[in-house]
Amino acid sequence: MKAALASFPMPWLSCIGALLFLSIFLGIAYFTFRKSVKANYERAAWMALEETEK
């Protein structure tokens, strides 16, 4: 059992994990970087500079 602890005899699990991670990452990247949403995010980039002091 100690030998089993030293390794991780379930390569399929890490493969599924990696695929899941890549899918989510690519999904977020696609929805964030598509051209149609560019203007929406560009406005947000100015938020720290919005003058709130009168």
Add this chain to the structure above:
Amino acid sequence: MSQAAADAQTSATMVEVTYDDQIVRYFTLATVIWAGVAFLLGVFIALELAFWQFNFAEWFTFSRMRPLHTNAAIFAFAGNAIFAGIYYSTQRLCKARLFSDALSRLHFWGWQLIIVSAALTLPFGITQSKEYAELEWPIDIAIAVVWVIFAVNFFGTLYRRREKHLYVALWFYIATIVTVALLHIFNSIEVPVSLFQSYPVYAGVQDALVQWWYGHNAVAFFLTTPFLGLMYYFMPKAANGPIYSYRLSIIHFWSLVFMYIWAGPHHLLNTALPDWAQTLGITFSVMLWAPSWGGMINGLLTLRGAWDRLRTDPILKFFVAAITLYGMSTFEGPLLSVKEVNSLAHYTDWIIGHVHGGALGWNGFMAFGMIYWLVPRLWKNDMYSTKLMNYHFWLATIGIALYMLSMWAAGITQGLMWRAIGADGKLVYPDFVETVMRIVPLYYVRVVGGLFYLVGYTLMLLNLFKTIKGAKPDEKVKIHSFYAFGEGHGSPYEVVHRKLEGIPAVFTVLVIVGVLVGSLIELVPTITAHTYVEGNSQAKPYTALQLAGRDVYVREGCYVCHSQQIRPMVAEALRYGAPSTLDESLFDRPFQWGSKRTGPDLARVGGKYPDLWHYRHMMDPRQMVPQSIMPSYAWLQKYGTDFGVLPKKLSIMRALGVPYSDDEIEHAEAWARGDAKKIATELEQSGAPAGLENKKIVALIAYLQRLGKLP
């Protein structure tokens, strides 16, 4: 804006808000004061390593001062800077006053009380000996309470905000608050023995993994995410331009939060930690390079079109140097996480150089830039001297360069010397002290580097003092007018992430899910690992006297300079013996694998030297090893062992799973006294003074002689 929207704005309700900047002033001043303490302690412990004579009293010994230095730098200096910046920016980004003035003040004074408690306990050896989590259980509880107060105040402000969308800085603050709470609570689950001592519920490899899950993510979520949040607020302010790419910030935020939590095992490479956990740690550490540099690129390119201002604006100098050093540290971190590189660098000063590049460069310079930006606005007065700010910048930069270069050279030199094997198959440098002597001159260079940084800080102190002293009193209460929530803003078309930015509760839950995935996958199998190990193990619990001696080892902070983990490498086996195994630390609460070898590994020191050697070595290390830089621990023959508490200690250990019998617990005191008498008698016969049987030194010797001997 459409006519309908404009009409809606005109008819919208205006609300008046005053910000609480007094609390920001408090935290700013606390940052400046504690920075001085942290830097002074840093120079002092650097002197102790360069000249052992600076270890002149037990309370100021390196092993007790080093935790005080790290706690002062992380929680006092960086902590107060974070709170100042978060409270200033959150009010403005939410267009709302902080949720509660009373909670703000409780937060401030509670945090300062925690820092003072650390300063009053660590020098007296009241410590858990777990890096960056040394403080004992009553202070742990206080930290949790104050953190909850901070969280309520922060989330309450978000709830009362008048800006629908959360700006990127606020995402990083959210990640900081929830993850630090998670890390602190789970790493601090311990059973009190007395007001000043506790045993963690985790043992051995469990404790190691939980501790470095905490330790690495203290760097991630206390020294990285909040400072990234501050960067996203103060860098555009200083550069007077928007952040380079809001979309890049989305990608790098979620990637960073998800990946960072997995990286803890890279502190335990080539140890007895199961290989699969080490591999996960390496993989995610290397992957972390991308989101880290995403943040760096976003920060640096915010200055696009205004790079010329870098010549004249010292605040921008600090910010740009900070972000550059963040980029260097986050390149070096993944590099050091590669197993082969780690095998050379781990336990050496290379790691110390790496850490200080981040702490002095990224955290220090971000804090200085922010302070120089904030103080004129908080005290309504221009900075007293731009020239002094520039001097500060250059002195500190030279200091960092000297520090990092000397520690890189020291680390690589010593790492290579440790592993050097001659044609005869023997170690080229078998005496550990030989490798120490070679790098001591580099310790002198580090002292000089630290002094440069300290002198730069004193210039800042003078500059701030003059600025604040000459400030004109702000008699008018500033009122800011905003549209009530949602009435002045909003877009007819919102994309997914912008919608999410309008729902802080969902955003926070997603962050928690993000950090929990990696935490659970790594921690759960490891915490259950002992179920399998115990059945096969030959490990026996410590005797009552050995346990008392182990508590002395923990109290004195020996882990600061000595590891107890032999790696599966030829040079390590030749120098120290067979590689360490999981079951050797099965009953170790806390684990003492260590992270630095200023002295040799002690995992198999048991039986290597006679008792008298240990006695003399602890009284005066240079009696046994003339070139040693170790402090003397002569007070261990002055203070007595508390034998009376041993039945309670054994009983707590049994409750945590250590197989002590009823008889052993009941007679723990007599058992320990009997063993101590035997050792003391032998010591006396060998030439040591009489009457040592009740002293801590004998208990410590009993523990040291047990190391590496399973039964």
